[in-house]
Amino acid sequence: MRQGLLRSALLLTILGGFGVYLKSSCMKCPTDDSYSPECLKSVIPPWPICLFHDVPTFVKHSEDAATRCCKEDGDLSECKCPHKDSEKFIDHIDEWCEGVAACSASFSFEEDMESEELVGLE
Numbered sequence: 031m032r033q034g035l036l037r038s039a040l041l042l043t044i045l046g047g048f049g050v051y052l053k054s055s056c057m058k059c060p061t062d063d064s065y066s067p068e069c070l071k072s073v074i075p076p077w078p079i080c081l082f083h084d085v086p087t088f089v090k091h092s093e094d095a096a097t098r099c100c101k102e103d104g105d106l107s108e109c110k111c112p113h114k115d116s117e118k119f120i121d122h123i124d125e126w127c128e129g130v131a132a133c134s135a136s137f138s139f140e141e142d143m144e145s146e147e148l149v150g151l152e
Contacts (some may be wrong), residue, residue, distance in 0.1 A: 060085050063134055072129025092130045100127035 059080035061070060073092040074080050080088075099109035100123070105112045113119045 068129045069133035072126050073133060084100060088131045096127055096130045
């Protein structure tokens with residue numbers, strides 16, 4: 031009985047430490063204030079997949095996919111997503127495309143702000 035309690039206490043201690051590790055910044059999805067929240071919501075995949083790359087990489091990959099999946103005429107034939115014919119995909123693709131488009135808008139907006147600041151310094 032006593033060994034069972036000791037094992038349980040040890041297990042809880044280990045799991046508690048693992049919980050703290052999961053809450054640390056190294057186990058959180060990346061973020062970048064230079065992109066809009068709409069952009070980040072669309073391009074950052076769920077945890078733990080989000081841990082594999084940084085925000086610019088996810089933006090780059092999403093913008094690449096958007097060239098195939100976000101066509102004005104709604105043609106999805108070039109889209110590589112294996113679920114492109116599912117109802118869930120079709121219901122969410124427009125929102126995703128708008129979010130990815132916001133990435134370019136937020137990035138170009140910051141470039142414009144920086145160039146305006148540089149012009150103001152001259």
